[in-house]
Amino acid sequence: MHWADNFAKQVIERGSKEEYIVESGITPSGVVHIGNAREIMTQYFVYQSILKLGKKAKFLYIWDDFDRFRKVPKGVPEEFEKYLGMPLSAVPDPWGCHNSYAEHFESMIIHEMKQLSIEPVYLRAAELYQKGTFAENIKIALEKTEKIKEILNKFRKEPLAEDWLPIGAYCESCGKDFTKIKYLGGYKISYKCSCGNENEIDFREVTNVVNIKWRVDWPARWAYYGVDFESSGKDHKSQGGSWDTAVLISKEIFDYNPPVGPMYEFIHLKGQKEKMSSSKGNIATVSQLLEIYESEVVRFIYAQRLNKTIFVPFDMDVYNIYNEFDKCERIYFGLEETDDDLKRKYELVKIKDYKICPKRVSFSELVLLVQVVPPTELKNYISKMMKERGIEMDETDLELAIERSKKAECWVEKYAPENVKIQLADNKVEIIEDQREGLKEIAELLKKECSTDELQQRIFGIVKPKGKEFFQIIYQVLIGRKQGPRIAMLIDAIGREKVIERFERL
Numbered sequence: 419m420h421w422a423d424n425f426a427k428q429v430i431e432r433g434s435k436e437e438y439i440v441e442s443g444i445t446p447s448g449v450v451h452i453g454n455a456r457e458i459m460t461q462y463f464v465y466q467s468i469l470k471l472g473k474k475a476k477f478l479y480i481w482d483d484f485d486r487f488r489k490v491p492k493g494v495p496e497e498f499e500k501y502l503g504m505p506l507s508a509v510p511d512p513w514g515c516h517n518s519y520a521e522h523f524e525s526m527i528i529h530e531m532k533q534l535s536i537e538p539v540y541l542r543a544a545e546l547y548q549k550g551t552f553a554e555n556i557k558i559a560l561e562k563t564e565k566i567k568e569i570l571n572k573f574r575k576e577p578l579a580e581d582w583l584p585i586g587a588y589c590e591s592c593g594k595d596f597t598k599i600k601y602l603g604g605y606k607i608s609y610k611c612s613c614g615n616e617n618e619i620d621f622r623e624v625t626n627v628v629n630i631k632w633r634v635d636w637p638a639r640w641a642y643y644g645v646d647f648e649s650s651g652k653d654h655k656s657q658g659g660s661w662d663t664a665v666l667i668s669k670e671i672f673d674y675n676p677p678v679g680p681m682y683e684f685i686h687l688k689g690q691k692e693k694m695s696s697s698k699g700n701i702a703t704v705s706q707l708l709e710i711y712e713s714e715v716v717r718f719i720y721a722q723r724l725n726k727t728i729f730v731p732f733d734m735d736v737y738n739i740y741n742e743f744d745k746c747e748r749i750y751f752g753l754e755e756t757d758d759d760l761k762r763k764y765e766l767v768k769i770k771d772y773k774i775c776p777k778r779v780s781f782s783e784l785v786l787l788v789q790v791v792p793p794t795e796l797k798n799y800i801s802k803m804m805k806e807r808g809i810e811m812d813e814t815d816l817e818l819a820i821e822r823s824k825k826a827e828c829w830v831e832k833y834a835p836e837n838v839k840i841q842l843a844d845n846k847v848e849i850i851e852d853q854r855e856g857l858k859e860i861a862e863l864l865k866k867e868c869s870t871d872e873l874q875q876r877i878f879g880i881v882k883p884k885g886k887e888f889f890q891i892i893y894q895v896l897i898g899r900k901q902g903p904r905i906a907m908l909i910d911a912i913g914r915e916k917v918i919e920r921f922e923r924l
């Protein structure tokens with residue numbers, strides 16, 4: 419059983435409901451990278467699985483943009499220090515293209531998720547607070563401050579301060595949260611800001627001041643929305659971490675049965691041991707993944723086991739990921755020995771519904787082709803090449819191949835190791851006299867003026883009587899492997915001069 423189905427089952431076993439709620443969220447304090455995206459993806463798959471069981475479900479994604487601006491990250495002008503302590507929704511966009519700092523980073527991942535056909539219901543915490551949405555929860559948290567402190571202190575070395583409260587307050591004058599707060603009972607608090615401003619407010623009426631602190635806000639939200647599923651990363655799942663305390667606070671303060679909430683492992687860039695982090699600069703975005711992976715393949719990467727660290731490759735292992743995806747697709751369409759788990763995995767990651775299995779051109783082959791076939795000829799070339807193999811490509815197949823070729827092109831340009839780039843091979847090839855003569859004959863031919871097409875035909879004339887093996891020899895001499903793109907095209911990509919030299923030297 420796929421893990422997503424397993425969790426969907428657990429969600430439904432919580433009890434009968436009109437609509438099940440899957441929730442996720444993040445503080446938009448910087449670039450949302452591929453590690454952060456694992457949460458969205460995990461939630462999405464479980465959401466899909468709940469729907470598959472014939473139940474109604476909603477996938478909420480909440481931007482924690484009412485959180486404070488804590489730190490100026492790399493890439494943001496230093497002068498933004500002056501906004502520290504303000505809610506992220508009130509900090510301006512450093513690049514001036516969005517309404518706020520928060521919105522800038524939100525819009526990136528919203529756009530990326532859209533490309534993966536993932537569109538949760540997005541909510542903004544700042545707007546929700548502004549509407550007074552959480553006023554009751556604020557009151558409950560304040561009234562039960564002592565109980566909350568008791569729960570949190572169980573896991574702390576240093577107990578929380580005497581005057582600790584489960585809320586923060588943004589000053590109405592300077593907008594920052596350097597405030598001392600007093601709870602006055604009911605819906606009232608007073609605060610005193612370091613800027614000198616002080617006020618007494620009813621937080622049902624003045625809604626841009628009070629926010630609930632993270633460890634309390636999380637369970638408060640579960641209770642408010644009736645959340646049934648929310649996975650979270652390893653960083654929240656340590657002993658006494660925010661998950662542990664959220665579970666207790668959910669039960670004991672908000673009287674809510676906490677959601678099914680598995681842990682997922684981190685995502686690393688292959689070859690890196692350290693966790694991705696914006697401050698270290700070793701992050702990759704979903705957009706970067708989408709440059710070299712098709713949308714469905716990106717989804718495929720995230721559908722892996724939750725308890726396994728995903729190493730996202732940008733190196734030669736890209737081939738393996740594509741091959742695994744293609745195999746999974748063939749299994750789904752019954753073209754390979756069936757495997758229920760893989761079949762289900764494909765069902766979860768597919769975006770389009772194909773009637774029959776698309777005829778795929780492998781990524782590795784496209785890596786070669788994009789280096790030798792001009793883009794305008796690629797479609798025809800692939801069609802012919804596949805026909806020669808007895809495979810008739812229809813328009814959809816060809817479009818898929820062209821889409822994949824664009825990923826291959828980008829990969830060659832940005833990530834491919836040198837040995838993948840088309841270049842003369844250094845290896846020694848054992849050849850017999852007859853083959854040596856054949857190569858010399860081709861070299862002579864290359865000295866004459868002729869088009870690539872003509873060249874192809876005439877080389878074919880030389881090769882045919884010598885047998886298929888000779889063809890392989892030519893490829894081996896040129897690029898160190900037994901096959902490759904059309905020979906004349908390959909020769910022109912390498913350069914005729916270089917090929918002549920190579921053939922005559924043997």
Ligand SMILES: [Zn+2]
Nearest residue numbers: 511515516522
């Ligand atoms: Zn912007």
Ligand SMILES: [Zn+2]
Nearest residue numbers: 589592611613
């Ligand atoms: Zn102030």
